[in-house]
Amino acid sequence: MSSTFGSAFRVTTWGESHGSSVGCVLDGCPAGLEISRDEIQRQLDRRRPGQSKLTTPRGELDSVEILSGVFEGKTIGTPIGLLVYNKDTDSSKYEEIRNKPRPGHADYTWKQKFGHYDWRGGGRASARETIGRVAAGAIAQKMLEAVGIKILAYTTRIGPVTCPSPDPFDPELAERIESNLVRTADLEIAEKMVEAITNARKDKDSVGGVIEVVATGVPIGLGEPVFEKLDAAIAHAMMSIPATKGVEIGGGFPICSLRGSQTNDIWELDDDGAMRTRTNNAGGILGGISSGMPIVARIGFKPVSSIPRSQETVDISKMEPTNIEVKGRHDPCVLPRAVPIVECMLALVLADHAIIQGIVPRSFAKE
């Protein structure tokens, strides 16, 4: 089950960082949805390496091929296979980690669990695995847009630099986020964030941060009581992204220090006489079910574990202390490239629940 996500809208991914390819099969997408290879490629381009001076120089175009499930430009209700061949692999730097587990990486746990594993470039533990998520997530986003749901993620913290949450209904938000290298909502703060990253790189170090994601247009009723609450599904999705250490919904941890009179979201009527809450500490979810307010989550990413300096570790072939200098081509900060991944994971969750709740038709092609 490890590589399958979702129930009604279900993605199964495969692939190792230095294997022949990565990809996914998406099962459960309704028939009749218009989708092109370019729409999928666009999201992949946002997460691909080498897109800016802040990211790893690994030269992958991550060009996607549609293997099945699309005919005459529309989905046909059958599994959609999506394939990206790995082109620019350089495994020469990784031989060393076979016996010297890198601090912060999965090398040792992986070796102990599987006995035999692909150590090249982190193998399947590499964030390259997320290509399948993004490819499927792009289709999920297309489907959600067809029913009025829009998802947008952006960086709100890099190291010590924070950016306040923007207005999710700001019509220029998406463009502004995409206009700066760190994908944050404020252009001045963006420069400070870029600086924090370049400073970390200069110091042969890396830096962590926080991404916020918002979904607008989500109708009331998504999410199931008890174990499949919408917030539980989101937390699951986000914490499955490599390098995440925390997830919070709406007001998150900060409101846990407060009192109920400060944090309860008051129901009121908007100008059109519709129900809304005055504040949104709930993050758009009440009792596990979407309330019609924007869904808001924040995800914490630890600093990248691969840092280009010598670190202590153990040589497990001799069981004695040693040092390792992690080579390979790494990002000093994952946040800019993680923004589309976060969007796509939320899209996968909402797509799943939108189908379960009957918000999305069983087929877009039936009159």
Add this chain to the structure above:
Amino acid sequence: MSSTFGSAFRVTTWGESHGSSVGCVLDGCPAGLEISRDEIQRQLDRRRPGQSKLTTPRGELDSVEILSGVFEGKTIGTPIGLLVYNKDTDSSKYEEIRNKPRPGHADYTWKQKFGHYDWRGGGRASARETIGRVAAGAIAQKMLEAVGIKILAYTTRIGPVTCPSPDPFDPELAERIESNLVRTADLEIAEKMVEAITNARKDKDSVGGVIEVVATGVPIGLGEPVFEKLDAAIAHAMMSIPATKGVEIGGGFPICSLRGSQTNDIWELDDDGAMRTRTNNAGGILGGISSGMPIVARIGFKPVSSIPRSQETVDISKMEPTNIEVKGRHDPCVLPRAVPIVECMLALVLADHAIIQGIVPRSFAKE
């Protein structure tokens, strides 16, 4: 699927707060595990109402009945049915909420999703639903202890009062936690936390906080790559508990502001020559797989939404503003009673993964 949790060790719960009963079916527990009704009751007693001056006075003994799956004091590998009849229900106070959704509660989303629902005492959205989780979790804990895994949760924050993380190997920790009303690890801080709660109650208010949970003795290898990472499963489990707003693993959000050189856990050898990490920012999980270090998570609980004072809301029968005074019998703070719930949810996750990984035998009864 909403009321089923887990894959190999699977609990399905049922029941409304003011219905006839709550309970669960636990499927997948190996045969031959010794378990008594008293062991299950003990955990239920830790979460039951009326246990201290800090909790709701609803007078439920929550006495559990084993319906199946246990024979001659041992499990037989078949589903274990566990039943608790509701005894002290008083639905008179809830008639009002049918048309006046309470701020912070699921009343409105529930009504919109289901059309017809049980509004009495919150129905299935009530935290009374967690009885099934705790009953099943008690069996999970018993099973995990049989393979050396111990789980302990405790309060680390109530409103503004915080308590530092204790040493999880302190042999007196469990007893100390249980000796104070808020279930925290430090007796002096406990008093301040009690004060924070009683003050909130005095002010007709409620207060939130944070619970930390630690599992020791977890062998390396639990958790599956990609979507069923151990941390993702824990985040899912915890965020499915009513009133939770955030989950973090190990170093959590705080380490997301730092650099890799500060947060990487260095591999080293312990005095017995075994692998360990010098620090545990990873919270015992690397690449989604347990590392052998203690598993550590923290869960944020919002302040209880039910506060005994007048709050604004909307009368949805007339679609006009109104006020509501939430009656019924409520806790001013859920943390003390949530501690066993958090333990049990972690136990359900680890039990599931321990079976999947083959740590637990298919039957304890086979020689």
Add this chain to the structure above:
Amino acid sequence: MSSTFGSAFRVTTWGESHGSSVGCVLDGCPAGLEISRDEIQRQLDRRRPGQSKLTTPRGELDSVEILSGVFEGKTIGTPIGLLVYNKDTDSSKYEEIRNKPRPGHADYTWKQKFGHYDWRGGGRASARETIGRVAAGAIAQKMLEAVGIKILAYTTRIGPVTCPSPDPFDPELAERIESNLVRTADLEIAEKMVEAITNARKDKDSVGGVIEVVATGVPIGLGEPVFEKLDAAIAHAMMSIPATKGVEIGGGFPICSLRGSQTNDIWELDDDGAMRTRTNNAGGILGGISSGMPIVARIGFKPVSSIPRSQETVDISKMEPTNIEVKGRHDPCVLPRAVPIVECMLALVLADHAIIQGIVPRSFAKE
């Protein structure tokens, strides 16, 4: 997973034959469906022991209790707990089978698999386990009837006596089936079937047979391609019933000896200009998807393994040959009581797929 069936409409059963109770939790039934305890009891009465001279005299009323999920006479979309306490257990006859596995029974496989098991009355391997299926199936039938789908099963063979398939649209069929002890469609043949059973009993023997089940009113489109074909789901469901040895759909095995020109169902227009097939060798399913024609399946039941005569076996405490005389109270033929079980299993399958396909609303209570 062993005790859970279905995906969107999901039943989990529990209980041993001589334990305290049997029952089920049904999750996924839409809110707003009117259902009464009596409607569930009616199907349970059709499968309960002691209902006629042909069945075991075990004196169980199988009185069902609704534990949750129903409020003011209607479902509320939450899990429906259903409980039947065992009243008339007599375990004294079963001590012997602990070391002498009964031919045709699960005693030995169960013991080897679980190590520790409940040997009394077959424990969970007893057909008493099907009470949970029938209770949930009764609700499934009610839900399906609300969208125009009707299910009817009847005996078509007892030992050598066969009865031709009746017209499924005969308005008196249901009543005629219920008017005879073997639940077959022809009253004269019914007498011969009764005779076959009483003869078997007289000879201290048992007898097998075949049940056919038909669903009418099933709209086109139920079932999913490839692995969740409707016929695959039906085969799974039926073969999970104790004592079944074969399942066939529509024309079944007989048409497998023929040629395509003889078996292809020709598409034509009915008097109202709607599509139908001239014959129904497909049994209402094409490519795994319902075609709008009646769904037809036949299920073979082996003769009851418990026969009141001495049979050879092995004493596994000494690993030497011995004899066993199976005592306890048994049916000489399971078919009459299996008819409602077969109906209910088909109902569970169709309910699941009707929800997945969006034939059934997410809530019957929403205007």
Add this chain to the structure above:
Amino acid sequence: MSSTFGSAFRVTTWGESHGSSVGCVLDGCPAGLEISRDEIQRQLDRRRPGQSKLTTPRGELDSVEILSGVFEGKTIGTPIGLLVYNKDTDSSKYEEIRNKPRPGHADYTWKQKFGHYDWRGGGRASARETIGRVAAGAIAQKMLEAVGIKILAYTTRIGPVTCPSPDPFDPELAERIESNLVRTADLEIAEKMVEAITNARKDKDSVGGVIEVVATGVPIGLGEPVFEKLDAAIAHAMMSIPATKGVEIGGGFPICSLRGSQTNDIWELDDDGAMRTRTNNAGGILGGISSGMPIVARIGFKPVSSIPRSQETVDISKMEPTNIEVKGRHDPCVLPRAVPIVECMLALVLADHAIIQGIVPRSFAKE
């Protein structure tokens, strides 16, 4: 869920008959299993078109590519992606069926369910979809052989010609089956079966039949009580293969006409003092759990629906009667090519349950 099969050993397939490719992702195969592309190709070659004069001339080599999950000749515990590009597609013959559903085919149900679908060559309803099953099944077979389980299928009926069940332990059986075009166990009968097929083709017709499959070396204990009985899982698997109309286990339908004294399998000791049953009417499964005896199932395949003669149907663009002559390149009988498919589906079922039961190690690579 439609395109995913299995729980612990899980295959997800994709692909349309005339799309770019077909393939699968296999998740859950333990690490450390030696597997080569050639071993997978060998089973694919047994099902590929054009392999003999009895099969369709569509010229596909069905050459498989391993996309992931295998490193240095061994599995690594991660998803194994397997890809076969379609090379010899000729869609020109299928334009006609867009409005004229072929008798016995899924054209009409598919169109009604999905609205938009790939009508070329049957699209995903084509048996070409089974390539993914066979590729994954070949790996399942390799894994099962590593723990002593062997699977063999063979034709026992073509039209009116039947072949008795062979001794499953005959060491020359596998070779004999492979030495004749219809894959049956008796060479003389094989000739008659070939004749039955060539006669059908001569008559512009098709013919059905029955395949039997046997697994030897299956240890006691596979299969789960109640809904995941081993026989239920087998029935599900087999009935998901295109063109199947019936499944029976062990004695099957014929023993359903008999009495218990005739059909009960007597427990006895073999020459080595081990438990076995004298007969095997149970087909190696008691109470849903493998008994250690050979597992035996038979599957009925209807005659191929595509026959090269004019058949009546309805033109659904005008809703009026018409005729259709099904073109394209078709087999007159699917049985010879279905033999490896049946083997592979049984392998997928047993692999799944072998992992669940802990018969197969979590990793073959750990010492």
